[in-house]
Amino acid sequence: MEILKLIDLKVRFSTEYGIVRAADTVNLEIGKNETLGLIGETGCGKTVLGLSILRLLPENTTVEGKILYQGVDLLTLGEDEMRQIRGKEIATIFQNPLTSMNPALTIGTQISEPFVLHQGFKKKDAMQKVIEMLKQVRMPSPSERVKSYPHELSGGMRQRAMIAMGLACTPPLIIADEPTKGLDVTIQAQVVELIKELTTKSGTSMLLITHDLGVAAELCDNIAVMYSGEIVEYANIKEFFKNPGHPYTQGFLDSLPSRGLKPMNGMSPSLIDLPEGCKFYPRCPSAMDICKSNRPEMVEIAKRHLVRCFLYV
Numbered sequence: 001m002e003i004l005k006l007i008d009l010k011v012r013f014s015t016e017y018g019i020v021r022a023a024d025t026v027n028l029e030i031g032k033n034e035t036l037g038l039i040g041e042t043g044c045g046k047t048v049l050g051l052s053i054l055r056l057l058p059e060n061t062t063v064e065g066k067i068l069y070q071g072v073d074l075l076t077l078g079e080d081e082m083r084q085i086r087g088k089e090i091a092t093i094f095q096n097p098l099t100s101m102n103p104a105l106t107i108g109t110q111i112s113e114p115f116v117l118h119q120g121f122k123k124k125d126a127m128q129k130v131i132e133m134l135k136q137v138r139m140p141s142p143s144e145r146v147k148s149y150p151h152e153l154s155g156g157m158r159q160r161a162m163i164a165m166g167l168a169c170t171p172p173l174i175i176a177d178e179p180t181k182g183l184d185v186t187i188q189a190q191v192v193e194l195i196k197e198l199t200t201k202s203g204t205s206m207l208l209i210t211h212d213l214g215v216a217a218e219l220c221d222n223i224a225v226m227y228s229g230e231i232v233e234y235a236n237i238k239e240f241f242k243n244p245g246h247p248y249t250q251g252f253l254d255s256l257p258s259r260g261l262k263p264m265n266g267m268s269p270s271l272i273d274l275p276e277g278c279k280f281y282p283r284c285p286s287a288m289d290i291c292k293s294n295r296p297e298m299v300e301i302a303k304r305h306l307v308r309c310f311l312y313v
Helices: 046-053 079-085 107-119 123-136 155-167 185-202 213-219 237-242 247-254 289-293
Strands: 002-015 018-031 035-039 061-069 090-093 173-177 205-210 222-227 230-236 298-302 305-308
Touching (some): 002 046, 002 205, 018 035, 018 230, 035 213, 090 155, 107 155, 155 173, 185 205, 205 213, 213 237, 230 237, 230 247
Parallel strands (some): 035 205, 173 205
Antiparallel strands (some): 230 305, 298 305
């Protein structure tokens, strides 16, 4: 059984410039003990999709569809019920700990909050649990680091603190939004290995939001490719790299140094002014007349390998 299932999810923002269609009829599911990678260019709607699951979007947002967590539609829950979900059932590892963490509180205080709020620990006992968590994420001198403020830590240390906070209550599902962004290559490799080890040990499912295909290859079981607010391809990680089906995915992979650094033509369209038919049509080297005015549906081109493209109809 899947732990998370998105059904026809639409997320729109009302702005003075028009309606931003950040997620357009998204259907996805994550199974237990599975890591699903959500990849795509900056601005395609990946982070918005992650925030919509936890209902952390601004007031000018309209959300339609269903977000089923273990069979319960999160969109039907009250705010008090969602507070019990956040951190305890679904946790988040944000992409920039320096801006995501409170600069006025020590990391010990911040990491201890889930233990106090969700598990009823007293502050002293919660701090002891924080030290244990920091040991798990291999934080140097954890007993001393609990007294440190975020700005006093290196980038790698802050990210370890964020991972400790996310895993504090051993949540069944983690949403990791660019967890290695801004880290140097050596620290990035350590953080990736750490996330892999801890999620495997705890049996935690994960939605990994990233544009780093190296990180995705290391951590993910399956991949969903997002372009201009919609999913255009879904595949097993090995199938994804071996037989990419959508022209956008092929261009995305061809832009890697290992595949020749071939840039894609054009730019992603504005989420306010999207093409009428296939959203990739203006940039697609295989575009046909039908693509200009008709939106393609997802087509299964191999076992559990889905592509949104008229080339396979």
